[in-house]
Amino acid sequence: MDRDSIERTLRRIGLPVAAAVVALAIGGVLVATLGQSPFAAAQTVIQAGFSCDPGYCNVGGSLTLAAPIILCALGAVVALRTGLFSIGQEGQYALGGLAAAVVGHGILLPAGIHPIVSLAAAAAVGAIWGLIPAVLKIFLGVNELIITIVLNAIAGLLVDFLVNYPLRAEASTVGYTHVVEETARLPLFDISTKFGLGFVIAIVAVIGVWFFLSRTTAGYEQRMSGEATLFARYSGMSSTGSVLRAGLLGGALAGIGGGVQVLGVNYRVIEGFSDGTGFTGLTAAILGGTTAIGAAIAGVLYAGITVGAVNGLQIVLGVPREIGSTVLALMIVLIALQAPLLTRLERWLDRRRANRRHDALAETTAGKEASA
Amino acid sequence: MNIVADFLNSGIRLTTPILFAAIASLISARAGVLNLGIESKVLAGAFVGILVAAATGDNTLGVIAAALAGALIGLLMAAAHRIGVDLVILAIGLNILVLQLTVFLMRSYLGGVGTYAPGIDRIDAVEVPFLSDLPFASQLLDRLNPLVYLAFTLAILLGMYFRTRSGRHLLAVGEAPIAAAAAGLNVGRTQLLALVAAGAIAGIGGAFLSVGDLGFFTRNMSADRGWIGITAALLALNRPAFIVPAAAVFGFASAASIRLQAFDVPPNLTQFIPQGAAFVALVLVGLRAQSRGNVARLWRQSSRIRLRPRRSTRTSPKSENTPT
Numbered sequence: 001m002d003r004d005s006i007e008r009t010l011r012r013i014g015l016p017v018a019a020a021v022v023a024l025a026i027g028g029v030l031v032a033t034l035g036q037s038p039f040a041a042a043q044t045v046i047q048a049g050f051s052c053d054p055g056y057c058n059v060g061g062s063l064t065l066a067a068p069i070i071l072c073a074l075g076a077v078v079a080l081r082t083g084l085f086s087i088g089q090e091g092q093y094a095l096g097g098l099a100a101a102v103v104g105h106g107i108l109l110p111a112g113i114h115p116i117v118s119l120a121a122a123a124a125v126g127a128i129w130g131l132i133p134a135v136l137k138i139f140l141g142v143n144e145l146i147i148t149i150v151l152n153a154i155a156g157l158l159v160d161f162l163v164n165y166p167l168r169a170e171a172s173t174v175g176y177t178h179v180v181e182e183t184a185r186l187p188l189f190d191i192s193t194k195f196g197l198g199f200v201i202a203i204v205a206v207i208g209v210w211f212f213l214s215r216t217t218a219g220y221e222q223r224m225s226g227e228a229t230l231f232a233r234y235s236g237m238s239s240t241g242s243v244l245r246a247g248l249l250g251g252a253l254a255g256i257g258g259g260v261q262v263l264g265v266n267y268r269v270i271e272g273f274s275d276g277t278g279f280t281g282l283t284a285a286i287l288g289g290t291t292a293i294g295a296a297i298a299g300v301l302y303a304g305i306t307v308g309a310v311n312g313l314q315i316v317l318g319v320p321r322e323i324g325s326t327v328l329a330l331m332i333v334l335i336a337l338q339a340p341l342l343t344r345l346e347r348w349l350d351r352r353r354a355n356r357r358h359d360a361l362a363e364t365t366a367g368k369e370a371s372a
Numbered sequence: 373m374n375i376v377a378d379f380l381n382s383g384i385r386l387t388t389p390i391l392f393a394a395i396a397s398l399i400s401a402r403a404g405v406l407n408l409g410i411e412s413k414v415l416a417g418a419f420v421g422i423l424v425a426a427a428t429g430d431n432t433l434g435v436i437a438a439a440l441a442g443a444l445i446g447l448l449m450a451a452a453h454r455i456g457v458d459l460v461i462l463a464i465g466l467n468i469l470v471l472q473l474t475v476f477l478m479r480s481y482l483g484g485v486g487t488y489a490p491g492i493d494r495i496d497a498v499e500v501p502f503l504s505d506l507p508f509a510s511q512l513l514d515r516l517n518p519l520v521y522l523a524f525t526l527a528i529l530l531g532m533y534f535r536t537r538s539g540r541h542l543l544a545v546g547e548a549p550i551a552a553a554a555a556g557l558n559v560g561r562t563q564l565l566a567l568v569a570a571g572a573i574a575g576i577g578g579a580f581l582s583v584g585d586l587g588f589f590t591r592n593m594s595a596d597r598g599w600i601g602i603t604a605a606l607l608a609l610n611r612p613a614f615i616v617p618a619a620a621v622f623g624f625a626s627a628a629s630i631r632l633q634a635f636d637v638p639p640n641l642t643q644f645i646p647q648g649a650a651f652v653a654l655v656l657v658g659l660r661a662q663s664r665g666n667v668a669r670l671w672r673q674s675s676r677i678r679l680r681p682r683r684s685t686r687t688s689p690k691s692e693n694t695p696t
Contacts, residue, residue: 034480087460140658145406145460150603150651153596157640157647165638279464286461320479325472332465340456 008346015342016287019334027327036317045324048312049304058311059304060195064265066303067198068093071257072281073288073295074202074209075130075250080290081213082246083226083239084134088148089254090278091155092129096122096255097262098159101269102167104180104262114183119201119259126255127248129155134247138240156274163271176270186264198264203296205253210292222246254278283332302328377511379627384520385585387623389414389594391523392577393601394608394619395530396442396570401610402534403566404546409449409463411598412470413442413571417578419474422589426490435495435519435579442575443568445470450564467598475591489588495519519580524616526573531612542566574598607650609657621646 028038052059072089079086100122109117132151136142164175188196213219224232225242232239257277262269281295284302288294309324393410400407417438425434445466452462482488495517503509533539544552545562553559577597582589604622608614629642 030476085460087464136655136658140655142654142658146606147651147654149408149599150606150647150654153599153603154644154647154651157643160640161638161644164640276468279468283461283464283468320476322472322476322479326469326476329465329469329472333462333469336461336465337452337457339458343456 011342011346015338015345016289016335019338020331023327023330023334026330027323030323030326031313031319034319036319041313041317041319041323044312044316045305045308047308048310048316049306049308057190057193057195058307060190060193061311062304062307063199063300064193064195064303065307066300067202067264068257068261068277069281069284069302070202070296070299071205071260072254072278073285073299074205074281074292075126075252075254075257076282076285077250077288077290077292077295078209078213078222078253079130079246079250080285081226082222082242083229084137084243084246084250085145086130086133086148086247086250087145087279087282088130088133088151089250089257089281090274090276091148091152092126092251092254093258093261093278093281094155094159094274095129095258096126097258097266097273098162098167098177098269099125099255100184100259100262101177101180104184105178108181109183111183114181115186115197115263118180118184118263119256122255122259122262123252124255126258127252130247130249130251130254131244132247134243138243152274152278159269159273160271163269163273167269169268174271177268179268180263184263185267186260188264194265196264198260201256201260202299205256206292206296209253213292218245254281257281283328287332287335374508374511377508379631381512381514381516382630383620383624383627384516385623386626387620388520388523388585389577389580389597390601390604390622391527391616391619392573392580393598394604394615395523395526395601396574396577397602397605398530398608398610398612398615399542399566399570399573401605402546403542403563404549405449405453405563405567406459407449407463407567407570408460408602409445409466409598410570410574410601411594411596412463412466413445413574414578414581414594414598414601415470415474415592416441416445417575418582418593419470419477419578419589421575421579422488422490422492422582425492425583429492431492431495431583434583435576438575438579438583439572440575442571442573442578444571446567446569446571446574447564449571450567453563453567454560471592474589478589478591487588487590492583492587494587495584515585517580517584519576519584522576523580527612527616530615534612574601577601603647603650607646607653609653621649 024042028041031038031041048058049062050059072093075089075092076086100118103118103121104114107114107117129151133142133144133147136147137144160175163177167177168175169178186197186201188194190196211219213223221232221237222242222245224235225237225239226246229239232242258273261277266273280302281299284298285295288296288298305324305328309319309321313319313323314321393414396410396413397407420441421434421438423434424437425431428434449459449462449466453459478484478488494515497513497515497517498521500509500513504513534543541552541557542562544555545557545559549559552562578594581593581597600622601619604618605615607621608618625642625646629637629640632642
């Protein structure tokens with residue numbers, strides 16, 4: 001790596017990190033106004049979110065929470081990188097979870113196959129829901145961003161309706177489905193935090209998406225149809241196919257996210273299942289620079305801070321747990337704000353370097369002319 | 373108890389905040405900015421409104437403060453838009469931020485876990501001189517405060533505004549920013565004013581919820597009304613003439629769902645009607661755009677997420693929809 005690229009990498013990591021630090025500082029000030037030391041608060045968050053004792057492993061809880069967020073984030077990564085600006089992960093997540101609950105309860109299968117079939121159903125339903133905006137975008141020119149807002153609302157309503165009426169388990173104030181069969185549940189490594197196969201599935205998906213986007217021909221076509229549409233079209237790649245694939249694949253990933261949450265943690269779908277996990281995944285994807293690995297890191301960070309704020313700050317220090325999500329939201333806002341500033345800074349640096357080279361070149365030619 | 377009057381009354385009261393949000397969304401969309409941050413402005417308005425109303429004891433000041441809070445978020449979005457920030461991401465961040473921050477502040481300083489009830493009086497209903505004495509009309513107009521009338525007046529004023537000179541300029545900026553700039557219009561300033569106005573209107577919508585209708589603040593009080601407002605504006609095809617009926621479809625659908633619960637009809641079944649209608653409307657607009665060229669350009673233009681160019685910044689063409 002030459003000096004320029006090292007400098008560029010530093011800038012591209014440095015500015016977002018600086019934005020995150022500013023967000024943390026504002027969070028610290030908020031904590032300080034309540035009479036608590038911000039450093040003690042930070043320590044508590046890290047301890048409650050990422051530590052592991054033999055008795056109770058906090059990091060297990062964080063990773064359990066991270067699994068559906070990462071899967072939704074991957075769905076967003078695949079869609080965004082292909083140029084399908086879908087924010088429909090929320091709806092795909094909700095319907096995928098419901099599909100997993102239905103198959104997990106309604107069909108009797110042996111233990112090894114049941115979770116696979118249930119997750120396949122979640123993926124299929126998520127993929128169908130993800131395909132709708134892609135089809136409408138390509139064949140009717142409908143704005144996918146706007147239609148996914150409506151699709152999210154419809155999916156949320158649909159889940160709440162189905163959970164309350166056709167699929168309702170028993171009479172109670174809140175509607176919920178039947179519990180999924182024992183055979184359909186994902187195996188757990190740690191009973192107390194429900195840390196289990198769900199996170200492993202998320203990590204496998206991260207590697208899969210990274211490999212697909214960065215190391216395969218089809219993934220290259222996906223990225224090119226998003227980043228350089230005209231180039232892709234002139235070199236004979238089908239952008240129609242890429243967008244449809246992005247809709248299917250992104251929807252399937254977010255659907256599996258819902259399935260993992262139901263089969264690994266909740267075991268049933270309760271009214272209000274669509275609680276913003278898909279949106280969290282979308283923001284994690286953006287924070288992670290719309291890369292698979294970055295999305296995974298952002299997802300774990302998200303989950304850890306959330307768990308740390310609930311188990312640490314609120315219970316130990318008495319600081320309301322919303323501070324965790326507040327700081328995360330501040331990070332999103334500030335990182336969104338720094339992105340164009342970074343572009344401007346780089347453009348300015350490039351221009352300065354080009355000018356300097358031009359001057360140097362002019363000097364040498366002038367010197368030659370003078371000597372001749 | 374007249375059921376019809378009661379139903380109409382609750383329908384109008386449920387329509388009002390959605391109408392405020394829909395007008396805010398419409399103004400932003402027609403100025404060429406996709407504004408997904410309405411939710412945060414409504415919630416901020418509800419929170420700031422009741423805080424100021426409780427502190428000063430004056431509901432009018434509360435409403436004004438709510439409008440200022442919404443306008444401030446609008447100003448932030450406008451400034452961010454000016455330097456080329458991706459507004460979709462910023463808006464999603466702002467929505468989460470306001471939701472969490474209001475709960476944090478409420479729990480930290482106001483002592484409420486889920487609700488903050490300072491014991492203020494709601495804004496009084498408007499007494500219409502002659503009608504308020506009639507049996508049917510009095511029930512119909514019960515609890516309808518000035519903000520309700522303000523929402524419907526704003527919808528009419530907006531339709532008239534789009535026929536004025538500066539209204540036409542706003543539409544021109546939204547439809548073709550480059551052409552508008554070439555014609556000498558100040559694109560940046562127009563969009564800034566539109567976003568600030570949209571923020572103020574959404575903020576008043578929030579104040580209607582807390583100060584106006586209920587007299588207390590609850591966690592996530594806006595409850596997706598900002599998003600519903602955006603959808604209502606879409607259902608109205610972003611035209612002022614359709615904005616009241618579109619918002620009313622949503623408002624009366626929720627009023628109907630409350631009524632129909634007595635007959636064991638699923639409560640959110642009626643909500644499918646407006647959402648489904650919005651979906652169909654969007655598809656139809658797409659169909660029409662397909663046959664008539666670029667009618668939907670307005671919607672598409674403002675919503676391109678610009679992902680950062682990954683390989684080289686030198687070769688990246690400047691996005692054409694960020695006028696500088």
